[in-house]
Amino acid sequence: MRHTRQTVHPSAAGIPMRPSLLAASLAIVLASSVLPAGAVEPPLPQLEAYTVRESWRQPIAPVRIADRTWQIGTAGLTALLVVTDDGAVLIDAGMPQAADALLANMARLEIAPADLRLLLSSHAHADHAGPFAALKRRTGAHLVANAESAALFARGGTDDLHFGDDIAYPPVQTDRIVMDHEVVSLGGIDFKVHFVPGHTPGSVALTWADTREGRPVRIAYVDSLSAPGYRLQGNPRYPRLVEDYRRTFQTVRSLPCDLLLTPHPEASGWDYAAGDAAAAQALTCAAYADGAETRFEAQLAEAQATSR
Numbered sequence: 665m666r667h668t669r670q671t672v673h674p675s676a677a678g679i680p681m682r683p684s685l686l687a688a689s690l691a692i693v694l695a696s697s698v699l700p701a702g703a704v705e706p707p708l709p710q711l712e713a714y715t716v717r718e719s720w721r722q723p724i725a726p727v728r729i730a731d732r733t734w735q736i737g738t739a740g741l742t743a744l745l746v747v748t749d750d751g752a753v754l755i756d757a758g759m760p761q762a763a764d765a766l767l768a769n770m771a772r773l774e775i776a777p778a779d780l781r782l783l784l785s786s787h788a789h790a791d792h793a794g795p796f797a798a799l800k801r802r803t804g805a806h807l808v809a810n811a812e813s814a815a816l817f818a819r820g821g822t823d824d825l826h827f828g829d830d831i832a833y834p835p836v837q838t839d840r841i842v843m844d845h846e847v848v849s850l851g852g853i854d855f856k857v858h859f860v861p862g863h864t865p866g867s868v869a870l871t872w873a874d875t876r877e878g879r880p881v882r883i884a885y886v887d888s889l890s891a892p893g894y895r896l897q898g899n900p901r902y903p904r905l906v907e908d909y910r911r912t913f914q915t916v917r918s919l920p921c922d923l924l925l926t927p928h929p930e931a932s933g934w935d936y937a938a939g940d941a942a943a944a945q946a947l948t949c950a951a952y953a954d955g956a957e958t959r960f961e962a963q964l965a966e967a968q969a970t971s972r
């Protein structure tokens with residue numbers, strides 16, 4: 665949901681140019697259409713990596729969500745491992761550098777690399793899909809996604825509608841394309857795919873049935889509903905963005921949802937580091953959609969006001 669870039673640009677470092685030097689520079693520019701080599705132009709900026717807050721990079725021990733469902737990602741990014749009778753499914757994986765930590769947490773749960781059969785995804789951004797290429801190589805798991813996400817996976821997140829080439833990750837090929845309401849099954853567990861376009865055109869929610877303390881629990885893993893810095897109106901790359909978000913809020917309200925989880929845990933009230941109290945503040949799907957809708961409509965109203 666949030667894509668925080670903590671960067672310091674050379675221009676922000678505050679190195680003022682002396683007026684006499686400035687005048688001389690301008691004279692050179694005016695006197696000649698060819699710039700003297702290296703004399704006037706500042707160097708090109710350094711390449712910038714995608715830097716994020718520490719909690720997104722902080723490994724934690726597996727957190728049990730339900731009998732077969734575990735959070736094995738970091739303190740601040742969700743990666744759900746669902747252990748079936750025929751191998752395991754990983755839903756989201758976090759940042760590109762997370763592969764080793766995920767495999768270590770799988771080992772703690774006695775899941776060998778070869779036991780990982782399927783990779784599923786909420787959306788194809790670097791902070792959730794980053795290690796998929798590495799995990800496919802190291803486990804043989806198959807990546808399952810819809811066509812929109814498959815296209816972004818294949819580009820490694822480049823040419824993003826909103827972020828351009830700023831947030832890239834190792835490209836990865838999708839092995840199976842799924843449609844809206846298609847079911848992906850493994851070892852007796854059925855994962856239903858619900859398209860919730862908005863945050864990305866390929867965003868999905870996934871629902872499945874688990875048990876906890878002897879009772880059935882319907883888990884909904886619902887994608888980010890935020891629009892961080894997005895151009896909402898008249899976006900030539902996404903003309904029906906507003907309609908998609910509004911339909912998605914309705915879809916999320918109607919999901920089977922005894923227990924809601926989200927790619928960014930705090931968005932649904934989770935605190936994975938809180939042990940037994942991890943879900944103490946967890947939201948319902950309806951509350952999650954309501955809050956996101958209020959924020960989206962406020963962001964849209966502000967965009968409309970400033971464009972007038």
Ligand SMILES: [Zn+2]
Nearest residue numbers: 665787789888
């Ligand atoms: Zn995202």
